[in-house]
């Protein structure tokens with residue numbers, strides 16, 4: 001056998017990894033590959049862990065230091081959840097300038113813009129990739145609106161729907177150990193399940209173990225809000241079946257009346273004109289036998305889902321008032337209803353009512369995201385413990401084995 005090796009069809013992720021590791025080890029590519037192959041041949045290959053943890057043993061009470069990136073960041077619902085569990089944010093992308101304004105006020109950092117314009121190599125290595133990717137092409141409202149406009153939706157929508165593939169490309173190139181994604185529940189049934197299958201297949205092909213669950217935020221906040229959470233673990237690091245389980249909701253859910261302001265501005269009370277219109281509209285639909293219409297909130301229960309269109313008429317969540325027309329929620333009540341911290345000095349509302357309604361209606365509920373993060377951390381912690389016992393998870397590199405033959 002000659003002492004030359006010529007490898008064809010090297011997968012993109014492996015090429016990027018080789019380039020990155022070559023630079024990091026300050027070797028020539030040839031030297032790096034020979035060292036790596038030699039280590040593999042001696043069966044002593046242990047890859048560098050993608051996150052740099054101090055030595056020691058993490059107990060359940062201790063915080064595990066980890067890093068994350070916040071994509072499609074909105075106003076940082078994921079960031080709140082990850083930071084409160086010990087995460088350090090290394091990179092953020094959000095292109096909407098009003099959301100950027102809120103985000104930079106709340107976190108002291110201006111997000112980068114359009115993710116499609118950012119090359120993955122510009123993104124630092126990180127442990128968790130968090131992304132509530134845009135749901136408009138997948139949500140029922142988005143689909144019917146786009147259908148009625150004769151436009152394509154889901155993956156066929158050439159802009160918004162394909163943003164998932166930007167996440168997939170970043171995952172392929174950066175290989176974050178964990179992905180934490182969130183979307184509308186309807187993502188699972190969109191296009192007769194084909195969109196969901198494409199997403200899961202793509203993540204599986206990237207060698208991630210995929211877990212998903214529809215979680216109703218109503219256990220944590222007084223709002224019925226079902227969202228699908230997708231948590232993925234790099235199989236090379238965690239094996240094919242990491243011990244991950246989604247959290248169960250807390251036992252005592254809060255009541256809608258708990259989030260109400262004592263003396264809201266009268267401008268939030270519906271005008272006679274709008275209230276009359278909403279009642280008429282509901283009546284017309286009742287006659288046709290469907291349930292469209294406004295929703296008067298049950299003060300002792302949970303509200304309907306706050307949508308990004310709440311600013312239009314607020315009809316999905318109205319608050320009954322004695323001897324007055326009902327009123328809509330104030331932006332601060334929306335902040336509470338979404339479970340964002342209720343601290344006006346640290347998290348002030350710095351945009352118009354319209355933008356604030358849109359931002360909260362689009363956001364992830366940080367309390368739910370935080371519960372999911374708390375379920376992810378033991379899996380990361382387990383790996384850390386193995387590392388410290390000197391038996392780091394072996395990461396088989398099938399491509400390298402093939403290349404060596």
Ligand SMILES: C[S@@+](CC[C@H](N)C(=O)[O-])C[C@H]1O[C@@H](n2cnc3c(N)ncnc32)[C@H](O)[C@@H]1O
Pocket residue numbers: 072073074075076077078093094095096099113114115116131132133134135163359362363364365
């Ligand atoms: C469903 S929201 C996510 C909200 C976020 N999870 C939160 O808690 O606020 C999706 C966000 O993606 C942003 N977005 C859409 N396309 C984008 C792109 N190409 N680059 C960066 N951000 C984008 C939207 O402006 C929107 O804020």
